[in-house]
Amino acid sequence: RKKVAKYRAKFDPRVTAKYEIKALIGRGSFSRVFRVEHRSTRQPYAIKMIETRYRAGREVCESELCVLHRVRHTNIIQLMEVFETAERVYMVMELATGGELFDRIIARGSFTERDHTGVADGAGRRQPYTNAVDMWAMGVISYILLSGTMPFEDDNRMRLYRQILKGKYSFSGEPWPSVSNLAKDFVER
Known part of the structure; x- marks a missing residue:
C-alpha cells in the first residue's frame, strides 16, 4: 500500500x-x-x-x-x-493476469515452435528508442520461448553485459538440434 x-x-x-x-x-x-x-x-x-x-x-x-x-x-x-x-x-x-512470461516458460520447461507466438517488449539501453529495440527483444524472447533458457548468462555482470553487446549466444545443446533452421534464422535476425 x-x-x-x-x-x-x-x-x-x-x-x-x-x-x-x-x-x-x-x-x-x-x-x-x-x-x-x-x-x-x-x-x-x-x-x-x-x-x-x-x-x-x-x-x-x-x-x-x-x-x-x-x-x-x-x-x-x-x-x-x-x-x-x-x-x-x-x-x-x-488487465493481464497470467503472470510473467519467463516464469511460465520455466514452469513448463520450454515452448515448441508451434507454441511460439511473437511477443515484443520495448526495453532500451538509454539510447533513442527505435524499432531495433523491439526487434532485438523479439529475438531474445523467441530464443527463450524455443529453448526455455536465456540467450545470455553469466554470474559476472560485466561479462554478461559484454555478451549482450557482442550478441554472443549459442544454438548448441538441447533443444536446438530439433529446432528448424527457419526458427533459428528468425532468432538471429
Missing part, C-alpha cells in the same frame, strides 16, 4: 476520479504499471503511467500508442482509453 500511496499524487485527477488505484504491479525505465478498478463498474484494468517529460519516454509512448491504436486481436491486450498531461501519459488497458 505504501508504494501505491507514493505514486497516487502523480496521477491526474481525471484518472483517479474514474479509477481506484489498487497496486503497483510493474515498472520500466520510463513507466509504472498499476492494477486499478473502475469506480462504477468495479472492472479491473491496468494503467501504464509513462513519464513523457524526457524525449526517450515520449518516443516509447508514441511508438506503443501507435501500435495499440492499430492492433485489434483477442490475444493482444486492448487499449481502453488514454489520459494525457504535460509530463505523463496514462494508458488504460485490459
Whole structure:
C-alpha cells in the first residue's frame, strides 16, 4: 500500500476520479504499471503511467500508442482509453493476469515452435528508442520461448553485459538440434 500511496499524487485527477488505484504491479525505465478498478463498474484494468517529460519516454509512448491504436486481436491486450498531461501519459488497458512470461516458460520447461507466438517488449539501453529495440527483444524472447533458457548468462555482470553487446549466444545443446533452421534464422535476425 505504501508504494501505491507514493505514486497516487502523480496521477491526474481525471484518472483517479474514474479509477481506484489498487497496486503497483510493474515498472520500466520510463513507466509504472498499476492494477486499478473502475469506480462504477468495479472492472479491473491496468494503467501504464509513462513519464513523457524526457524525449526517450515520449518516443516509447508514441511508438506503443501507435501500435495499440492499430492492433485489434483477442490475444493482444486492448487499449481502453488514454489520459494525457504535460509530463505523463496514462494508458488504460485490459488487465493481464497470467503472470510473467519467463516464469511460465520455466514452469513448463520450454515452448515448441508451434507454441511460439511473437511477443515484443520495448526495453532500451538509454539510447533513442527505435524499432531495433523491439526487434532485438523479439529475438531474445523467441530464443527463450524455443529453448526455455536465456540467450545470455553469466554470474559476472560485466561479462554478461559484454555478451549482450557482442550478441554472443549459442544454438548448441538441447533443444536446438530439433529446432528448424527457419526458427533459428528468425532468432538471429
